[in-house]
Amino acid sequence: MTELIEHEHTDAAVGPRTVELSMQQAINRALHTLLTEDPDVLVFGEDVGALGGVFRVTDGLQKEFGDQRVFDTPLAESAIMGMAVGLAMNGWRPVPELQFDGFAYPAIDQIVNQVARMNYRTRGAAPMPITLRLPSFGGIQAPEHHGESLEALFAHTPGLKVAAPSDPAEAYSLLLQSVRSDDPVVFMEPKARYWDRRPVQLSEPTDPIGTSRIVRPGRHATLVAWGAMVHKCLQVAELAAEDGVELEVLDLRWLKPIDAAGLAASVARTKRAVVVHEAPLTAGLGAEVSTLITENCFRDLAAPVQRVTGFDVPYPAGPLEPQYLPTIDRVLLAVQRTLEY
Amino acid sequence: MPPEESTGQGAITVAHLAPELTRGLYRDMRTARDLDTEAIALQRQGVFPAYVSVRGQEAAQVASATALDPARDFVFPTYREMAVALAYGVEMVGYMATHRALWHGGLYDVMGSRFGAINAVVGGPVPHAVGWAVGERLRGDQGVAMAYFGDGASSEGDVHEAMNFAGVFTAPVVFFCQNNQWALSVPNERQVAGGSIAARAEGYGMPGVLVDGNDAGAVYAATDEAVQRAREGGGPTVIEALTYRVEPHSTSDDPGRYRDEAVADRWRQRDPIDLLRTAMLQAEHADEAFFATVATEAAQRAEQIRDGVASAPEPDGSELFTHVFRETTEELTRQHRTWQEEVEL
Numbered sequence: 001m002t003e004l005i006e007h008e009h010t011d012a013a014v015g016p017r018t019v020e021l022s023m024q025q026a027i028n029r030a031l032h033t034l035l036t037e038d039p040d041v042l043v044f045g046e047d048v049g050a051l052g053g054v055f056r057v058t059d060g061l062q063k064e065f066g067d068q069r070v071f072d073t074p075l076a077e078s079a080i081m082g083m084a085v086g087l088a089m090n091g092w093r094p095v096p097e098l099q100f101d102g103f104a105y106p107a108i109d110q111i112v113n114q115v116a117r118m119n120y121r122t123r124g125a126a127p128m129p130i131t132l133r134l135p136s137f138g139g140i141q142a143p144e145h146h147g148e149s150l151e152a153l154f155a156h157t158p159g160l161k162v163a164a165p166s167d168p169a170e171a172y173s174l175l176l177q178s179v180r181s182d183d184p185v186v187f188m189e190p191k192a193r194y195w196d197r198r199p200v201q202l203s204e205p206t207d208p209i210g211t212s213r214i215v216r217p218g219r220h221a222t223l224v225a226w227g228a229m230v231h232k233c234l235q236v237a238e239l240a241a242e243d244g245v246e247l248e249v250l251d252l253r254w255l256k257p258i259d260a261a262g263l264a265a266s267v268a269r270t271k272r273a274v275v276v277h278e279a280p281l282t283a284g285l286g287a288e289v290s291t292l293i294t295e296n297c298f299r300d301l302a303a304p305v306q307r308v309t310g311f312d313v314p315y316p317a318g319p320l321e322p323q324y325l326p327t328i329d330r331v332l333l334a335v336q337r338t339l340e341y
Numbered sequence: 342m343p344p345e346e347s348t349g350q351g352a353i354t355v356a357h358l359a360p361e362l363t364r365g366l367y368r369d370m371r372t373a374r375d376l377d378t379e380a381i382a383l384q385r386q387g388v389f390p391a392y393v394s395v396r397g398q399e400a401a402q403v404a405s406a407t408a409l410d411p412a413r414d415f416v417f418p419t420y421r422e423m424a425v426a427l428a429y430g431v432e433m434v435g436y437m438a439t440h441r442a443l444w445h446g447g448l449y450d451v452m453g454s455r456f457g458a459i460n461a462v463v464g465g466p467v468p469h470a471v472g473w474a475v476g477e478r479l480r481g482d483q484g485v486a487m488a489y490f491g492d493g494a495s496s497e498g499d500v501h502e503a504m505n506f507a508g509v510f511t512a513p514v515v516f517f518c519q520n521n522q523w524a525l526s527v528p529n530e531r532q533v534a535g536g537s538i539a540a541r542a543e544g545y546g547m548p549g550v551l552v553d554g555n556d557a558g559a560v561y562a563a564t565d566e567a568v569q570r571a572r573e574g575g576g577p578t579v580i581e582a583l584t585y586r587v588e589p590h591s592t593s594d595d596p597g598r599y600r601d602e603a604v605a606d607r608w609r610q611r612d613p614i615d616l617l618r619t620a621m622l623q624a625e626h627a628d629e630a631f632f633a634t635v636a637t638e639a640a641q642r643a644e645q646i647r648d649g650v651a652s653a654p655e656p657d658g659s660e661l662f663t664h665v666f667r668e669t670t671e672e673l674t675r676q677h678r679t680w681q682e683e684v685e686l
Contacts, residue, residue, distance in 0.1 A: 042479070068479050073506065073509075074502075074505055074506055074509055076502040076505065076506070078468065078498060078499050078502055079468045079471070079499065079502035079503055079505070079506050081468075082465070082467070082468025082469055082471070082472060082499060082502070082503065083468055083469075083471055083472035083475065083506060084472060085468070085469045085472055086417075086468065086469035086470060086471060086472020086473035086474070086475070086476065086486070087472040087473070087475065087476040088472075089415070089452070089457070089469065089472075089473050089476075090415075090472070090473045090476030090477060090480075091476070091480075092476050092479070094472075109462060109465065109499070110465065110468070110499075113462050113465060114460075114462075114465055114466075114469070118458065119664055119665070119666070119667065120664045120665055121445055121446035121458045122446055122451040122452070122458050122664075123444065123448070123660070123663075123664050124663070124664045124667075125450055125451045125452045125453070126451050126452055126457075126458070127667050158665055159665055159666065161666070161670075181667075181668065182667035182668065183666045183667050183668060209668070210670060210671065256670075257670035257671060257672055257673075258672070260671070260672065261671075
């Protein structure tokens with residue numbers, strides 16, 4: 001935490017609560033805030049204690065809050081999530097971490113059959129205020145099972161809410177919101193953006209759960225993305241602007257519930273939409289987003305909604321990863337297709 | 342005590358227990374038996390789509406539940422724990438409602454009853470018990486979590502993960518396995534490598550106890566010891582109560598296709614309620630007048646529950662949408678509205 005304090009700005013132009021943080025540090029700050037404000041919050045998972053997590057997201061938390069509030073578990077994802085259910089039934093507010101997205105699969109039964117349904121099954125008697133922190137998506141040339149995009153699976157599961165921040169400030173406020181929510185939230189942290197440093201306003205969340213945000217306004221087409229792809233779309237928008245094309249970048253950030261109204265408002269203005277995600281194309285969340293746009297903006301659309309996604313292949317190894325993930329060129333081509341339609 | 346050895350073993354004793362306690366055990370076992378019989382009848386009448394009998398397992402269920410304190414402990418059941426629910430004080434019309442398929446998980450108050458939702462993923466609730474128990478210790482409270490599961494569930498990875506977690510965290514949990522020797526159609530020898538679930542406890546750093554599941558006094562004593570140990574910070578225990586599923590797996594099952602009913606008949610002869618009755622008479626814990634009174638009262642209570650569940654209202658269709666989230670979403674509200682409009686057409 002000393003490193004963070006060094007970067008604390010007090011200059012009036014930036015604001016007294018603005019600090020320069022990476023996303024991984026911003027999440028650490030949010031956990032710190034949550035552990036401080038609510039004695040029922042517990043942080044646990046594999047290697048989150050002394051090590052501070054494999055991405056150091058929980059760095060220093062055990063030292064500060066003790067090994068009762070921040071603790072390591074044995075290596076068993078299903079039991080980690082099952083344990084979260086029991087802790088929630090005993091009045092705690094669990095914030096478990098599963099180390100990598102691919103390791104969420106062994107816990108799917110607990111997540112889908114138990115966490116997502118317990119409030120329903122008990123007719124509201126046993127709420128599940130659980131936030132599953134899941135380092136997600138690709139872009140870091142990790143080994144197999146260390147880079148997956150599970151958002152469609154979670155968003156498809158009744159009872160779960162799903163968030164994916166795109167920058168440090170968003171990560172801070174979305175995590176506060178997720179953990180304070182009495183509904184279970186899968187919080188998908190884009191690994192590729194963990195180390196991206198920028199000034200962060202440590203501010204309380206103001207927008208309700210399920211709202212998107214316009215990261216960059218534009219008038220010729222809307223790029224819809226979440227997680228690390230928001231950054232990619234901003235790069236695309238920057239390049240397109242050189243050619244006089246003004247792209248609006250919409251950060252969906254809540255993948256369940258999806259901000260249908262926000263999507264519609266943007267696309268009604270721009271008449272064109274390109275959805276960008278890392279997950280494979282077929283039955284990916286882009287299909288849902290595309291349908292929502294078509295349902296709500298059919299008469300406004302000047303072109304069919306385009307999708308730029310990963311391919312329908314297992315997540316590839318390092319050298320092939322850049323060819324699998326949506327590239328700036330692929331997104332630009334899709335923009336061109338929608339403009340020339 | 343391998344399964345066959347215990348078959349048809351002789352009398353049991355309750356001399357080590359207080360008379361009031363054994364009378365309570367008997368009353369609940371008798372009531373559970375009558376309610377079980379009523380439930381099978383309701384299935385035959387088409388009121389229940391299906392039912393899973395607990396017949397023959399009343400001692401394992403009632404005596405273990407009686408060793409718990411419903412004011413501070415918490416039970417995590419699977420789907421064949423009707424007699425546990427009854428002995429633990431769960432509102433039984435709400436419990437039986439799940440067998441009428443009125444609501445998955447039952448209509449009783451899970452948190453108020455301190456009895457988890459009925460769960461068909463049989464290994465699923467076992468790690469919940471560990472989480473609850475760890476939470477209890479973190480708060481400095483004295484409650485014990487009781488995880489019920491069967492020999493079939495003992496093969497589930499979650500059960501093993503949960504036992505390992507409980508050992509590592511010294512969690513106040515009792516893993517209570519009713520080994521009724523049949524996981525639907527698969528017998529113990531095709532289910533439990535090594536032949537003993539209790540023996541697995543050693544590998545997880547906790548005591549494992551094998552108990553005659555048809556001996557109410559023995560089940561009570563074993564559970565009481567494990568619960569006290571957990572309460573006092575001594576950590577978890579595995580109890581394997583060896584019993585037998587004398588009925589089919591469910592009312593939809595046909596055990597003639599996979600087992601020799603002569604074996605089931607031998608177990609029927611060793612009925613846990615008859616055993617307890619004989620032991621109570623021997624220990625002079627009760628007289629014939631007590632048993633006659635209990636027979637009447639049990640039948641009456643079972644009928645009341647039967648009538649209650651048979652006449653319980655079906656849930657309103659609106660409940661499809663009510664409990665999905667604490668804070669619902671615009672999309673779900675829209676779907677609720679659409680559903681309402683279609684219903685009203």
